[in-house]
Amino acid sequence: MSTPQPPGPSPSAPLPMTPDLNRILPNADRSSLDQLFSLGEYYLKNKQYSDATKVLTLAAKNNHLPAQMALARIYSKGLGTAQSYSNALEWYKRAAESDDPVAEFNVGYFYANGYGIEKDMAKAILWYRLSIRHGFANAQFHLAMALQIDTSDSKALEESFSLMAQAAAAGFPDAQYQLARMYAKGMGCARSSTKALAILKRLPESSKILFLTGYIYFTTPALKKQTEALKLWSRAAAEGDGMSAHNVGHCYQWGLAGLELDYNEAMYWYTRAENMGFKESQIGIYECWYWLEEYDKVYEKLEQALKDGFTSAHAYLGHCFFFGHGVKQDYDQAVLHYVQVPEEYRDVSIHLQLGRCYLEGLGGIERNLDAAYILIQMGTLETYPTSLYYRGYCLENGFGCTKNLEEAIEWYIKGFKAKDKDSQEALLRLGRLHDPTTYVAYHMSIDPGLINDELCFDD
Template structure:
């Protein structure tokens, strides 16, 4: 049966459309080096097709469709680069940077990265910045900052993080916490775990923005929620800046929040889990916190032997808090036989790093001759080191030593100086002594007005004796008024 004329025309049109589509597809495949095979790429490359030359270089470099051959990859990249292909310029730079088929040379790599970077190639800009930041004999932070910023402005997440870091630490640019937050946020909003963590740190510390622990907590959670297998490695230190001791990993921070119930319901089990995950990866802060939970029985049965085990791991990495706790366990025989030798060893390690508590304990050990030969000179040395760090307890104790003439000649002037330091930190006992010394002119010129001021501070702290002394000194015969 013959087809009607309109139907035959429609079928002919459909057939022609299919043929045209097949022809277009064939042309696209043939002339698109990204999807065609090695032979076609090679044929087009020999004819001077720049994209094919670049693609052929990539095929040789990656061993796709042909045996891997870095020399031939470089040869084809160079041919395309000579025609101005920025991807090939970048690829040549990358090969020199990584030492693929050529001697590793950051200076040659930088020259090629600049070729592509100046024409807006984001990865070239980022890598040019990296070389200036960390690979030159004399780093050029200013130059690095300029290239990171160019890539960051194009949305590169790693560059945004780096710009934030350079503003935060003042490398290559004036320190500016507000701008640091701006750029960290850009990377954080794209899901960068480092950026998320640093945004949290800035809000927690109130640098360049009002302190906001709620917002800090939210960003800590965002960072810590990326708890995949390589998360701990990613956050083990904030890369490039070398400030890992200052800012630490986010999961430890999150553990602190759960342990203390800061902005979240207190959850020892969750804190323990977070600490344990990082502690097993060798993080000293987490190891210390895990030891503390075992020692105090938080979320787990109290276990001094496990506490000792984790404190030792952290202490051996230089964690001063673990060193102090470990020393105390050996001194007080907590879960371990008393061992003054080991206690002294760990107290001294922590004290050398500036731990005020360890310095204060060492002062007592030498004063009392406990586990060491009695040595007043060393005792006084450690008390002063501890007091100079601003801890009110050793300041008061040192003041008492000078006031009573223990181990040293009696010196009311020095006693007053240390009492005043403790008083200025809000220590009520020291405030009362300072008031009395002003009232009596002991170690300081008599001054009823200042005595009244300090008695008032003691009274305001809820101590009735301060109120009584204030009332007595406020009488007309003393010639002062509130």
């Protein structure tokens, strides 16, 4: 990332005579400084880094832009000297005083990554904006990515899309891929799988191209290509793409894309993904262990997931303590974990268990029937059998709602049909069931409406 440099001496040419620096520097005219720079470039090509640094420093101190940029690269890469991002940043800033777009971009990049200075995205964005005045595609791309940090800011996403489109039009490959990604997800633009696929088809095949194409196939029902998506993800996983391996595991975990639900096969793919460095697959691993009732393994994995920053692990830790799975049953600990689950990960099972805590005064929560019924309503799902029972239980007794026995019985019947033991016993108690049917033990269920959202997308 540098401005075009004037050609230096040919590597095969004899070492040029060193200019008389004492004569050149007092006047520091452009031609003399160009001589110094050419000599410095010659030294660099011949890996005479110490000499190059000395000569380029002389020119750089006299505001020779190409020399300042070359000197910044020397310190950034540690060529013949200790790597020093702070020294590199100093020279990029000096070069930026000449309104050079590459220098301005590099200053922003150093701020964005905390190279030689404290990380500061606000300052990075300011420097990127200076660089894009010149139409510098690299700055357009990085500014576009920085504007995606807050996905709730629609104006920022629209600007991000515009900048990404400009960088892509300039032929910047990473921008072309990201533009396809934004079309695929509808980030800052109307979602268009057609436009996304058209861009991807023009790019050389790679694991990330296979991954994104698979995602588009999977999440666009009109394409009817979910099976093809699995094939693409499998190919990408073979090339080391962890997100693709994770998505194959996700399909096995939930029986998607025509696959039979298979926790063991899901574990295989999740483990592959984790070994590729995709840590998010820990979530799938502990979920599968939970359904396989390998509770000791679940608890150990959950604690590791929390250490790695996956706050969604609080949900299953809460379940472990609530039901005594792998640990001693402890409602206080269950509630402590449930309330730490981020809002976007609070599914029906968490709402229901918290509703039960309010209903029965568990986990240090004071009994509150109104709050209990609100949460139980939020936790009701027809594919979640135990929620159907508690909905009926509240209606039968008027807990947080108007007492309504007939409506309660309707919920108990739904629960019984879903093979919930408590619903069956409620119907027997109320004399509405005279021929008990063998029920299947209740297992918790996750809201199926959340399943597709758990496919990994961002890279």
